[in-house]
Amino acid sequence: MTTFATPETVREQISIQQALDAKYADNLAFERHLAANTCSDVVAEMERKVAESGVEFIYYMLPTLGAKVVAKMVPANHIARNLEKGIFFHRTALSDLQTSREGSLIGGGVEAKEFVGLPEPDTFQVLPWDTKVARMFCTAYEPPHFPGVGGCPLAVDSRNLLRMTHQAFTELHGLELRSGTEPEMTWKGEGLQGASKPDQSPAYQVENLERMRPIYQQVVGYAKAMGLDMIEGDYEDGGQLELNWMYDSVEKTADRLVTYRQICKQVAREQGVTASFMPKPYNGVMGNGCHHNLSLWDGETNVLIEPENPALHVSEIGRHAIGGILAHAVGSMMIMASTVNSYKRFWDIGQFAPSAVSWGLDSRSSLIRISGVGRIEYRVPDASVNPYLSHALLLASISEGLRLRIDPGNPEGAGLPVENLGKLPQTLGHAIEEFRNDELVATALPEGMRELLIELKEDEWARYCGAITQWDFDMYWESIP
Structure with missing residues (x-):
């Protein structure tokens, strides 16, 4: 009998959510980051990197809730100042500066306060397509002078949420979650559509992969230059390419997915084509998924697998982890499939997108696929996903599965x-x-982020429901007497 947790049982136990409450109330978080940034050795090292690389400009970047990236450009000679002062952004930048249907700026309006982003020196990377430009990720904080909350982590910084959630997970369970993603995307341009017979998939055919050779070579080259260990790629469907890199801790994997998207957009510009991570561009062909391949590690031992159990492959820990994911698969869909278009993947019959809460052995129709290599393949997320939010929710769900020993069933x-x-x-x-x-999914995110996400998604859904499309005319213009 499958035993899914109830809100009552969750409240009775120590959870990631309780651990995060303390982290978000930490007024000294900004000061510790600032002290690390302004250490003389760090400043000297960053000035050396800027001088030796010839970088003249730096993008100070933060991912938004909508999985975009916002940034300010600063001449690189100000690196020491920016390590100390940070970069200030309008608060609504992290909600994509999206205006509601009613005309108000979501996330606090024009009156919303600024936040400060402190750079993270270890994320400094030179852009391979223009070596005069580098980028650095930032962590967002409430400005130190704000009463009460000054110096605390900003509640709507999804990148920092993932980092803190993983820290809490490791503190509670002594385990690390590693992940590898499989982002698919559709390229559109002359000669990129694969050739095949009617009712035959163009996937894997060398001829079709050759059509994409200039693109995949350039993407892989740029990706390797930015620290992604590229391992394989294939042609999936008409104009669709999937390129993968080596798995790692969830924080690094999420950063690399954001970086990969930036690379692909740059290559598209240089090749004179367009590239999209839209989840379902066309009917009758594969959507753009982004499967998350998950494994749990105790040091360098993968505790997800059970070598003595070749039939089911997963350990007891693995089963409980799966149980937690399945228990909250429905509640986490707004994050895993975050756009109106995302759900078109699940309506197109026979396209390998899961529709039920299930797990299976090497089953490509199940929500979770178990292979013989010791990983959970979570098949719901699509190419539009915010990887910081998706991995944060997976950590919270797995944590509950481990604490409550949730049985996923057969x-x-x-x-x-x-x-x-x-x-x-x-x-x-x-x-x-x-x-x-x-409740678990909702409280895995800080309150300010949770309410903002709901507001953004409700506005998107309302816009879609209110839109008059060609479908309406085709269905009703002549047919209604």
Whole structure:
């Protein structure tokens, strides 16, 4: 019998959410970061890197809730000043400066206060397509002079949320979550559409991969220059390319996915084509997914696998981790499939996108696929996903699975009875409702971020529901008497 946690049982135990409360109330977080940045050795090292690389400009960057990246450009000779003073942004920058249908700026309006982003020196990288430019990620804080909250981590910084969630997870369980993502994207340009017979997939064909050779060579070259250990790639469907890099800690994997997206957009500009991470560009072809491949590590031992259990592959720890993910798969859909278009993947029959809460042995129709290599392949996230939010929710769900020893039931494909665990939301509107109703998922995010995400997604859903499209004319213009 599958035992999913109830809100009552969650409240009775120490959780990641309780650990995060303390981290978000830490007024000294800014001071510690500032002290590390202004250490004389750090300043000297950064000035040396700038001088030796010939960098003249630096992008100080933060990922937004919508998985974009915002930045300010500063001449590189100000590196010491920026390490100390940081960069100030309008608070609504992290909600993509999105205006609601009613005309107000979501996230506090024009009156919203600024926040300060302190650079992270170890994220300094030179852009390979223009070596005069470098980039650095920043961590966002409430300005130190603000009463009460001054110096605390900013609640809507999704990148810092993932880092703090992983720290809390490791403190509670002594384990590290590692991840590898499989981002697919569609390229559009002359000669990029793969050739195949009717009703035959163009996937894997060398001829079609050759069509993409200038693109994949340039993407891989730039990616390797920016620290991604590229391992393989293939042609998936019409104009669709998937390139993968080596798995690592979830924080590094999320940063690399953001970096990879930037690289792909740059290559598209240089090649004179367009490239999109839109989850479902066309009917009848594969959508752009972004499967998350997860493993749990105690030091250098992967505790997810069970070598003595070749039939099911996963350990008891692995089963509980899967149980936690399945228990909150429905509630986390608003994050994993975050756009209106995301749900078109689940309506197109036969395109390998899961629709039910399930797990299986090497099953590409299950929500979670278990292979013989010791990893969980979580197949819901699509190419538009914010990887910081998706991994933060997975950590919270896995943590609950481990604490409450949640049983995921029997896997599909094992010849054992399988329990029906329910269906995934099929629209963004339904996903918003389920997000609200799942207490663990909702409280895995700080309150300010949670409410802002709901506001952004409700506005997107309302815009879609109110839009008059060609479909409406095709269905109703002549047919209604």
